[in-house]
Amino acid sequence: MSETSTRQAIAAVLLAWTAALSCSVVADEVEDFYAGKQVSLYIGYSAGGGYDTYARVLARHIGKHIPGNPTVVPQNMPGAGSLTLANWLYNIAPKDGSVLGTIGRGLAMEPLLSGIGTRFDATEYSWIGSLNNEVSVCASWHTSNVKTVDDLKTRELIVGGTGSGSDTDKFPTILRNLLGLNVRLISGYPGGNDVLLAMERGEVDGRCGWSWGSVLATRPDWVADGQINILLQIALAKHPDLPNVPLVMDLARTDDERMAMELVFSRQVMGRPFLAPPDVPPARLAALRAAFDATAQDPQFLADAQRIDLELNPVTGAEIEILIRRMYGASPTAIELATNAVLKAGR
């Protein structure tokens, strides 16, 4: 061999060796950081609800997939629909990777759509992943004369809502404002189950913004026995269970309308989002993301989730990051359309 090629070979070997060494050094660094530590997983809602349940199941299993096997402790920090936690995570929480959080799925878009009280930049969070890619449905009671989404163009459907800001309020409002569908919202019910009760009583005829996973978990017999008609599914893509139910995105008539709907419904993709404060060191963030993805495939985790009927369609942190950047790059027209679409007709 010539001298040059020998030197090249040696350089290559040295390079490879250094790379391997630094990788393991970095990996060791992550492991050293997390070994014996306690990682806090803050939940932006109070105990017992959907977000809390998902977070606690995750917390039970993700620790062993993080190098160093830290204990992951769930803690509730509710307030202002998880806005308190979101602001805290962005501004105050330690950025070293020892703090994780789960916030409301719609919060990442809130600075764009309303900006009230938000003190964070959603593009700067360290997104770790989402445990579910949600699909919500609009359902009408079997006694209603609205049986398909086309009926909504001519006949009125009275739906119940749980209060401004909730899916059950926002989604029918958008359908009405943006798509001109005949949905009349009666809002103020204390909770989703109260709306279902109102449907049985005959006080309202339907509910929009009802998570499909929740339908299957709480009222499977309504679907099986035909007590409700599933009119529409609300997400960015159809649910495998519902191939024949129209998708809301397909009802968009212009590109701006489509973008506006994406702005609001992108929250479905990050249905159960987990994140860390901004500026977490890249190696640790990568480890956290890998741990999240591994947990989502972990048989014990799956068994736990299965037992309590948690729907799981995981989305990676990288995908969420791309989605959010895309949303924040939307045109001003689309953003304005979206902002106006969620406003209820004021008096």
Added chain:
Amino acid sequence: MEASAFEFAMSALGIMLEPTRLMALSSGVLIGLMIGVIPGLGGVVGMALLLPFTYEMDPFAAFGFLIGMGSVTTTSDTVPAVLFGVPGTVGAAATIMDGYPLAQQGQAGRAFGAAYTASLLGGLAGAFLLAISIPILRPIILYLQSPDLLAICVFALSTVATLSGKAPLKGMTAAGLGLLLAMIGSDPQSGTLRWTFDALYLWDGVPLVPLTLGLFAIPELIDMAVARRSIAGDIKLDTRRGQLDGVRDALKNWWLVLRCSWLGAALGSIPGLGSAVIDWIAYGHAMKTEKHTENFGKGDIRGVIAPESAANAKEGGSLVPTLAFGVPGSASMAILLGAFTIHGLVPGPRLLTDHLDITYSIVWSIALANVLGAGLCLVFSNQLARVAMVRIGTLLPLVLGIIFIGAFQGSRQWGDLYVLLGFGALGWVMKRQHWPRPPLILGFVLGGIIERYLFISIGRYDWAWLTQPLVLIFFALAVVSLAGPLLGQFRMRPVHEVFEFKAPSFATSMILSIAVVSVLVAAIIVSADWPFDARIVPQVVAYTALACISVSLLFEIFTARSPLAEATAQRDVPLADATLEPRERCRRSAVFFLWCCGYLVLALLLGMLPSLFVFVALCMHFWGRESMMRSVLLAVCITAFAWILFDRFLAVPWPQSLIGTWFPALQPYLP
């Protein structure tokens, strides 16, 4: 159906009496008793805490565990209520009215005996009512529409008149204030932020726990501090016999117990009508329907029996909508729903037909838990009653310390402590100026749901709902309930005495009235530029309250003896020590309140737990005049206890303290 239901009931009992299930139930009961005793913790915290432990249990044991816990918190919450005037859970505030004076008269044992017996009987009655109505639960609930629920809540609100004693106008104003407080936060209709003044903390509204603790507990503690003597003073205690007396009292008043427990169960089944209100409604009901009620508020045993039986019956009642429809009857029921999902059960018709064994096992769990809980309380209340003899210097700092941490459970932010102290100050002023406080809580708890149901009713039915039969009945009852005490005032005096004018004069008793007028006017002004949906109900309430307090004030200024604003509002706790000169009393109260504020400042600086230690040690030594050794020792004990319970067990996320911000290195060590 009858026969098979009975068979199910019996077999369910057999299932529950199995050793493992009984053990699960008993553990739940023990935990529930402890939770009830600590102010600030309630059934909700317990449910949230215990739910994960039930994943591995079989359904019967799981429900026995959870329901066992939830059924007895309202039994043991009597303990601090009677001994210190501090409600153990928000449902014990009404018990303080007569329970605390009884303790001051040395009859704590009697109060305990009566309370536990009433709790036991009430809980059993609630369970029984649930059991027999299982076949007809669903049709009944389906029949009630939102307007009917609205009318029932309005009727519940109208009991403020009874609870206002001789100052019905002030009571109505207080209720109005409570309603307005309930509307602070994000409006469900339009999302408008009402009266939040840019504070994120208030978006979800003012939390109930610190408000109740502040309004009822802090004034009692201040009065205790002012009097500077132990709760029972120098009166000899005789608890053993006292307890038996109490038990006999409760049994003697069995008809009252029955009525109140059915009232509690029925109201408990209405979602949103929580324990914070039900005990007051039962108290008001007792005042209205019993004979010789002059001593209510001064130590009438019936004033303890009524709320206690209602509060325990509520648990059975709140299970009604939960089991029948999965609509949680209370916040802890919402968490219990999670337990159903975990075990693959869906509340609804299936539960009431295919899974009748589970349903009845739940009923039996309530019954057994109540028996066990009351039994344990009776056994130990002897020891507990002795606390009334402990020196105030030792007792007060400890109780105060626990209250602070307990109040913090409201929403676990600094705002909770501000709410605690703010309402503590308000409660103390109200007490001094003889304003009734229960109406404020009633208005606060009911305000939210009344506004929601009102909008749903009008939105859905326009105005047609006003002619529904149930609505008319309950509205009529409400009017009668309100008008009665008002007219009664006039009936007691000849008309010319009522309107006996004099030269306008000013008295210190008008200070609060004037302040309230200013607050109401300010609130109305701020609400002027809200959207219509957001401001209509608050403004109607504010104008009505303004009218009430203005009339009351005019009477006070211009008439000699105003019947509608008489100085003694007997329905509130009598002032402990009338022998003290007002100025000295004010001075001592101010000093004690300053200590409380000092605690807040310390907490902001050092964090909750370190400041607990420092505060208890300092307060006990300098204010309580205890020895340094004793102070430090007790401070260590209570801090350790709080640390184990709140930090290790409940995993409370402590807020950022100033020291933590200035010296980040210390942060991990500062809870």
